[in-house]
Amino acid sequence: MALFDFGKKRPVREAQDSHRPFAFFRAGLSNPQASVGNKPILVFENVTKFHRPDQPTLRDVNLTIERGEFVFITGPSGAGKSTLIQLVHRRQTVDEGRILFCGKDIARLTSDSIPYLRRNLGIVFQDFKVVGHWTVFENVAIALEILEMPRRLVRSRVAEALERVGLKGKGDQITGTLSGGEQQRVAVARAIVTEPALVLADEPTGNLDPHLALDILTLFEEIHATGTTVLFATHDHTLLEQRPHRIVYIDDGHVKEARQGLRDWRGTPQPEARPSSSSSYAHAARDVDDRGSPSFGSTPDFAPLLG
Amino acid sequence: MDLTSTLRRAARGMREEARLHVVSVSSLTIAFLCLGVALLMLANLDALASSWERAGRVTIFLRDGARQSDVEELATALSAIPGVTTVTHVSSAEAREQFVEDAQLGESLETLPADAFPASLEVELAGGSGEVGSQAIADRVSRFAIVEDVETYRGWFSQLQSLLSAGRGVAFALALLVLVCVLFVVGNTIRLAVAGRRDEIEVMKLCGASDRFVRDPFIVEGAVQGFLAALVAVVGLAIGFVLVRGPLDATIASLAGMHTVFLNPVVALGVLVAGAAVGALGSALSLRRYLTV
Numbered sequence: 001m002a003l004f005d006f007g008k009k010r011p012v013r014e015a016q017d018s019h020r021p022f023a024f025f026r027a028g029l030s031n032p033q034a035s036v037g038n039k040p041i042l043v044f045e046n047v048t049k050f051h052r053p054d055q056p057t058l059r060d061v062n063l064t065i066e067r068g069e070f071v072f073i074t075g076p077s078g079a080g081k082s083t084l085i086q087l088v089h090r091r092q093t094v095d096e097g098r099i100l101f102c103g104k105d106i107a108r109l110t111s112d113s114i115p116y117l118r119r120n121l122g123i124v125f126q127d128f129k130v131v132g133h134w135t136v137f138e139n140v141a142i143a144l145e146i147l148e149m150p151r152r153l154v155r156s157r158v159a160e161a162l163e164r165v166g167l168k169g170k171g172d173q174i175t176g177t178l179s180g181g182e183q184q185r186v187a188v189a190r191a192i193v194t195e196p197a198l199v200l201a202d203e204p205t206g207n208l209d210p211h212l213a214l215d216i217l218t219l220f221e222e223i224h225a226t227g228t229t230v231l232f233a234t235h236d237h238t239l240l241e242q243r244p245h246r247i248v249y250i251d252d253g254h255v256k257e258a259r260q261g262l263r264d265w266r267g268t269p270q271p272e273a274r275p276s277s278s279s280s281y282a283h284a285a286r287d288v289d290d291r292g293s294p295s296f297g298s299t300p301d302f303a304p305l306l307g
Numbered sequence: 308m309d310l311t312s313t314l315r316r317a318a319r320g321m322r323e324e325a326r327l328h329v330v331s332v333s334s335l336t337i338a339f340l341c342l343g344v345a346l347l348m349l350a351n352l353d354a355l356a357s358s359w360e361r362a363g364r365v366t367i368f369l370r371d372g373a374r375q376s377d378v379e380e381l382a383t384a385l386s387a388i389p390g391v392t393t394v395t396h397v398s399s400a401e402a403r404e405q406f407v408e409d410a411q412l413g414e415s416l417e418t419l420p421a422d423a424f425p426a427s428l429e430v431e432l433a434g435g436s437g438e439v440g441s442q443a444i445a446d447r448v449s450r451f452a453i454v455e456d457v458e459t460y461r462g463w464f465s466q467l468q469s470l471l472s473a474g475r476g477v478a479f480a481l482a483l484l485v486l487v488c489v490l491f492v493v494g495n496t497i498r499l500a501v502a503g504r505r506d507e508i509e510v511m512k513l514c515g516a517s518d519r520f521v522r523d524p525f526i527v528e529g530a531v532q533g534f535l536a537a538l539v540a541v542v543g544l545a546i547g548f549v550l551v552r553g554p555l556d557a558t559i560a561s562l563a564g565m566h567t568v569f570l571n572p573v574v575a576l577g578v579l580v581a582g583a584a585v586g587a588l589g590s591a592l593s594l595r596r597y598l599t600v
Contacts, residue, residue, distance in 0.1 A: 089513070112517075119515035131507050133323070143514040148309040190514065 039103045041067045041198055041229050042088065044255075046097035049083055057083045059253035060097070065198075065231065070224040072240055073233040075250035081233040084250065085202045088231070089121050090114045102197065119147060122191030122199040122228075126206035128183045130190070132176030136167060139175050140189045147194060161193040165219060181212035185219065192223055199223060201232045205239065213239060313520075317527035324500050328532060331496040335536030336543070338488040339582060343544040343570070345478040346578070350568055352471050358565040359464055363432035363441040366458040368425045373453035378428070381451060385430055388447075390440045395429040402427065425455060486585055489536075493529045493589030498597045500525065508598070522598065526590045533586020537579045545569060 042065035049058040057080040065071055073081045086092045087099055090106055098105045106117055130139045137158055144154045162168055165185040170178070175186055184204060191199055201220060205213035217232070217239050224230045234240070240247060248257045321328050367385075369378060378396060385394045397405070402424035432440050445457040501508070511521055548569050556567050570578075 115512075115515040115517045115520075117515070118513065121515075123513050129506075129510055129513065131510055134507075139510075142511060142516075145309065145312045146511065146514050146516045146520055148312070151311070 040064045040100075041069075041102060042231075043100040044084075044097065045100070047087065047094050047099060048096035048253075049080070049087060049092065050095050051083075056095075056253050058087075058250070058255075061253075061255045063248060063255055063257070065229060067229055068224075068227055070221065070230045070243075070245040071232065072243075072245050072247045073231055073250065074235060074237075074240060074247060077235060079250040080253060081235070081250055082202050085123075085200050085231065085233055088198075088200055089118055089123055115146075119194065120197050122194065122196040124184070124187045124191050124199070124201040124204045126203035128180075128187045128207070130175050130183050130186050132174070134175055135171065136162065136173050136175050136178070136186050136189075137171035139186050140171075140193050143190050143194050157193055158189075161189040164192065164222070165189040181208055181215065184208060184212075184216055188216070188219055188223070192228070196228070198229045198231065201230065201234075203233055203235070205234060205236060210238060214242070217243065313523045313527060317524035317531070320500060320504065320524055321528055321531065324503060327496055327499055327503075328528070331492055331532050332536045332539065334492050335489055335532060335582075335586075336539045338485045338492075339537045339540030339578065340543060342478070342481050342485045343540050343578065345474075345481045346570055346574060347544060347548065349471070349474045349478050350570055350574070351565075352467070352474050354568045355563050355565050356464075356467050356471055358563075359460070359467065364460060365430040365432070365441045365444050366460075367428040367430065367448055367454055368456040368458070369427060370453050370455045371425065373426070377451075377453045378426075381448065381453065382428055385428065385444070385448070388444060390433050391430055391444070392433050393429075393431045395431075397427045397429055399424050399426045489533055489582070489585040490589040490592060493532055493586050494593035494596075496532065497525050497529055497590045497593040500528065501594070501598050522591075522594050525594055525598070526587050529590025529593075530583040530587035533581075533589070534579055534583035536586075537582025541570070541575050541578055 042063075044061045044063040047058055047061040047063075048056050050056045061084070073084055075081055083092060087094055088101065088106070090109060094107045098107050100106070101117065101120075109117060134142075140158045140161055141154050144157055149157070158171065159168075162171055165188050167182065167185050167189065170182070175183060178186065184207075188204070191201075199220070204220070205216050208216060213236060220230050220232055221243070232245075246257065248255055250256075367381075382394045382396060385391055406424060430444060432444075441459040442461070445459050448454050449457050508521055548567075552567055560566050569575075
């Protein structure tokens with residue numbers, strides 16, 4: 001049986017855990033059938049995306065996301081963070097190159113297959129995208145209803161997800177009456193309730209105050225700790241400073257990355273004083289090269305993030 | 308497809324957009340009521356036609372001065388024909404009396420001479436003898452010397468058949484009109500419902516809902532609208548029929564020789580099923596046009 005068949009609905013009960021159909025995508029789970037298990041979960045190969053013919057939003061992006069990674073996607077507003085995320089869940093399509101999700105080129109999916117891709121992803125947005133007049137339970141349960149999961153199981157899975165995001169006992173509340181932070185937790189619960197292989201978070205803290213933003217980030221880290229791969233797009237450098245996760249920085253359509261987070265660059269020179277080859281910038285760049293990921297031929301410039 | 312989930316989401320949608328659906332069902336009920344009235348008229352015309360076709364009648368007009376013995380001989384001969392139930396002799400005086408009574412024109416006709424109306428033999432045919440039987444009798448008796456003319460009422464029958472054909476045409480046209488009306492009303496209702504639930508649809512699509520998952524509840528809503536409208540129309544028509552039938556039935560029975568009938572249960576059920584089907588179709592067409600999922 002193909003483990004990941006976008007073209008047709010995969011029977012729920014055929015998965016290792018009969019009602020956790022996508023669990024085998026999570027890092028750390030041993031699945032003897034999972035031949036895809038050793039492949040990176042997400043690979044961008046020479047991806048270019050134009051929104052205007054003369055100015056590509058993403059230029060020849062090469063990026064590899066391994067299973068179980070937590071990756072910050074960052075960069076200035078309009079740099080292409082959301083575009084990158086939207087390319088993964090096929091809200092947009094690449095103009096050049098390809099994106100491999102578990103080895104499958106998602107750019108080549110037919111429109112009928114896109115829902116099956118999205119069922120393997122959890123997506124969280126800045127504007128929450130929850131239905132305000134639905135209850136919290138309904139907002140989370142919809143992801144499982146789409147999988148045609150039995151009602152009894154939906155109830156237990158939703159309760160479990162709400163507990164994980166700190167909304168235990170709030171299932172009957174109307175979502176629109178909750179605070180922004182709580183609504184975002186509802187969105188996170190919906191994203192994780194199917195136990196997706198990959199969680200995409202597109203500026204999930206953009207509408208929240210700094211304290212709540214940190215709470216939400218912590219929530220994503222807890223999700224990551226269970227083995228889920230997380231792509232977390234943000235332009236909030238305070239979050240990047242506090243966590244040593246891999247950072248992918250997008251600027252002018254190009255991608256630069258560092259594996260150790262911004263903490264390593266505290267006290268490094270400001271934009272006008274470029275780091276020397278012995279600085280931690282260079283270390284970061286070497287890390288990238290050592291991993292076999294594309295080198296950009298120059299030291300990554302994270303200075304704009306340091307404020 | 309998870310039918311329970313589809314029905315639950317459709318019910319929630321209808322609950323949330325209750326006013327919209329009530330207005331839609333009300334409009335559609337009027338359309339179905341028009342169709343129902345046309346079908347009801349058609350059913351009664353049909354019943355009248357079958358009644359006349361089944362129970363045939365022949366009037367044999369006798370020449371003036373026909374001998375009583377010849378008339379009795381002819382009546383006896385007619386009674387012996389299979390399918391003839393009764394043969395009644397109506398004299399000129401009786402015919403005049405009957406005409407004056409039926410016409411209710413009062414004293415102005417009282418002065419009419421008795422021989423202004425020809426004597427006749429009224430022949431009633433058993434059920435099933437119908438048009439063929441009456442024509443056979445007409446052919447056989449027209450050779451008798453005492454017979455002046457034979458009326459088989461075929462002219463009336465053919466007029467009634469023409470009326471029935473026209474009625475069927477009107478009903479068909481009304482059915483088409485109702486179809487267009489349902490498609491239009493349901494289509495617009497669903498379009499408004501789609502607009503009102505744009506955020507829900509987006510959320511579902513982001514969670515990996517297939518087009519069918521998103522569309523099915525709307526189709527169910529369209530079907531329910533069509534079905535409810537047809538149901539209300541049929542029930543309303545039945546109530547109206549019962550109220551009107553009481554005072555009118557006796558009159559119609561004496562005039563046309565038949566009792567009024569309501570829609571055949573199969574036709575009534577067909578209206579309900581057609582309501583649901585056309586509602587679903589209207590919804591599907593609207594979704595195809597307005598729902599980009």
